[in-house]
Amino acid sequence: MSDPILRLEDISKSFGGVRVLEKVSFDVERGARHALIGPNGAGKTTLFNVISGIHDPEQGKVLLEGKDLKGIPSRKRIKKGLSRSFQNIRLMPHLSVLENVMLGQHSRFQFLDMVKPLNFSAKSTGKAEAIETLNSFGIDLYEGQTVSSLPYGIRKKIEVVRALMSEPQLLLLDEPAAGLNTAETNTLRDLLKEVSNRGITLLLVDHDMPFVNSLCEQVSVMNFGQLIYDGPISDLKKDEKVLEAYLGMDEKSERSNA
Amino acid sequence: MSGYLSGVLAILGINIIFAYSIYITAATGQLNLGGAGFQAIGAYACALLSNELGLPIYLTLVFSAILGGAISFLIAFPVLRTKGVYMVLATFAIAEIVAGIILNTDYLGGPTGMIVNAYIETEVVLVVAVIIVILGFYIMSTRIGLAMRAVHDDEAVADLMGVDKRAIQVGAFTIGGAIAGLSGGLYALYFGFIEAQYFNANISIFVLLYVLIGGTQTAWGPLVGASFFTLIPEALRIGDDWRFFIFGVIIVIMMIFRPEGIVTRDALERVWRQLFSGKRNV
Numbered sequence: 001m002s003d004p005i006l007r008l009e010d011i012s013k014s015f016g017g018v019r020v021l022e023k024v025s026f027d028v029e030r031g032a033r034h035a036l037i038g039p040n041g042a043g044k045t046t047l048f049n050v051i052s053g054i055h056d057p058e059q060g061k062v063l064l065e066g067k068d069l070k071g072i073p074s075r076k077r078i079k080k081g082l083s084r085s086f087q088n089i090r091l092m093p094h095l096s097v098l099e100n101v102m103l104g105q106h107s108r109f110q111f112l113d114m115v116k117p118l119n120f121s122a123k124s125t126g127k128a129e130a131i132e133t134l135n136s137f138g139i140d141l142y143e144g145q146t147v148s149s150l151p152y153g154i155r156k157k158i159e160v161v162r163a164l165m166s167e168p169q170l171l172l173l174d175e176p177a178a179g180l181n182t183a184e185t186n187t188l189r190d191l192l193k194e195v196s197n198r199g200i201t202l203l204l205v206d207h208d209m210p211f212v213n214s215l216c217e218q219v220s221v222m223n224f225g226q227l228i229y230d231g232p233i234s235d236l237k238k239d240e241k242v243l244e245a246y247l248g249m250d251e252k253s254e255r256s257n258a
Numbered sequence: 259m260s261g262y263l264s265g266v267l268a269i270l271g272i273n274i275i276f277a278y279s280i281y282i283t284a285a286t287g288q289l290n291l292g293g294a295g296f297q298a299i300g301a302y303a304c305a306l307l308s309n310e311l312g313l314p315i316y317l318t319l320v321f322s323a324i325l326g327g328a329i330s331f332l333i334a335f336p337v338l339r340t341k342g343v344y345m346v347l348a349t350f351a352i353a354e355i356v357a358g359i360i361l362n363t364d365y366l367g368g369p370t371g372m373i374v375n376a377y378i379e380t381e382v383v384l385v386v387a388v389i390i391v392i393l394g395f396y397i398m399s400t401r402i403g404l405a406m407r408a409v410h411d412d413e414a415v416a417d418l419m420g421v422d423k424r425a426i427q428v429g430a431f432t433i434g435g436a437i438a439g440l441s442g443g444l445y446a447l448y449f450g451f452i453e454a455q456y457f458n459a460n461i462s463i464f465v466l467l468y469v470l471i472g473g474t475q476t477a478w479g480p481l482v483g484a485s486f487f488t489l490i491p492e493a494l495r496i497g498d499d500w501r502f503f504i505f506g507v508i509i510v511i512m513m514i515f516r517p518e519g520i521v522t523r524d525a526l527e528r529v530w531r532q533l534f535s536g537k538r539n540v
Contacts, residue, residue: 075417075422084418090412092416094411095408099407103404103405103408103419106420109401114400114402115400116400117399145527146527166419
């Protein structure tokens with residue numbers, strides 16, 4: 001097996017007196033579709049924030065392609081092949097759909113390319129590529145369409161497309177299916193499978209288990225800041241700790257007694 | 259051209275340039291209430307270089323911009339550590355410090371002001387204004403402009419997209435200071451007399467209003483806002499003593515119906531779609 005694209009080694013993080021992450025370690029294999037699940041408050045988003053550099057871990061290492069990301073600020077991690085979407089949609093409200101997507105390309109451009117007018121050199125400024133990518137994901141809008149008036153599902157999709165524009169190796173998706181109806185969830189799953197087929201590794205947090213089951217092969221489960229399971233999603237339901245975290249002690253005992 | 263019309267056009271040109279100086283920083287989400295201070299720096303630099311060294315007017319204007327930009331760059335680092343209302347207060351304080359220094363420096367004429375020996379015609383002001391408007395549109399049409407607007411909307415996400423928000427903010431503050439300095443230089447050369455009392459808090463508030471009423475979402479905002487604030491009071495002269503009352507009412511109505519400014523992206527887009535419907539599909 002090749003080296004993992006992402007390795008987390010004993011990540012710990014506290015806010016004030018609250019221990020949010022406690023020695024979390026797991027690997028995400030290259031090209032995998034890996035889920036990170038757990039009850040609310042388990043520390044999943046905090047872990048995403050540690051990986052993307054928003055928070056520094058107190059202990060432990062984040063290794064991307066074998067290289068320690070310590071000291072690399074969040075804005076430079078995108079150049080290392082790391083991109084992410086957010087739990088609550090965070091598209092720029094005053095930018096058009098196309099501009100939001102083009103913002104995702106920012107890290108790939110040198111200063112001289114940044115001072116070219118976007119409308120007069122569509123190829124060298126990445127505009128043509130952004131339009132092509134939007135179209136390839138079935139987003140067919142007029143050029144100046146702002147994001148605020150669009151349906152939630154389309155905005156979620158645009159956020160994923162924006163994250164892809166940096167040509168990431170690893171895409172972190174924080175609750176991509178949250179708030180979507182069944183049809184929108186199915187569309188998103190197809191989109192993410194297509195992204196995965198392009199060779200991009202996915203690490204996603206979500207509560208929608210049918211969605212996670214139909215998309216991911218590997219899963220890591222967190223509870224109260226600790227990793228309680230890491231393995232194939234097919235074995236998830238057999239794990240005692242996971243059942244306890246999700247169903248509670250009493251119900252688990254009833255189940256085992258039944 | 260009548261003297262009155264010429265004077266109004268010159269003031270319009272200076273106000274438009276001044277408005278772009280504040281707009282460039284506002285486009286990144288920073289409100290600068292110290293515009294008058296940077297304008298004063300440019301005006302006095304221009305006056306001194308012209309009176310003392312006899313430099314050609316075009317060079318004095320270039321130096322006004324360079325000095326305005328250099329001082330902005332130096333103070334950008336401490337000022338940009340503040341946010342929101344604290345940044346507004348910090349920039350306001352800077353303008354007061356500049357005015358205080360000028361008032362207490364005899365070499366700069368102190369409270370009696372300074373006569374400027376060189377002189378420029380209205381046409382020069384208008385040409386510079388056109389150049390600055392084009393520059394404003396140009397910057398906002400590039401990926402740098404896109405990054406500026408992204409920092410305005412959501413600093414944290416812009417950062418994660420790889421945008422160096424500190425460089426963008428410092429750069430915008432510096433360019434804004436340079437343009438404000440240039441507008442001060444033009445003011446000094448056009449009116450031939452400068453005094454610290456002119457560069458007061460009212461001027462800073464008005465130029466910020468040009469930008470906020472015009473709209474910070476597009477490069478049209480400062481052009482429309484400065485024109486609105488300069489030309490409407492002139493047009494209301496027929497209302498005699500009531501003109502500022504009427505103007506105030508117009509501003510209140512504007513703020514009720516256009517809280518994000520006269521020109522917004524959505525409004526522009528609607529107009530664009532009506533003019534070129536179906537031609538800009540992605």
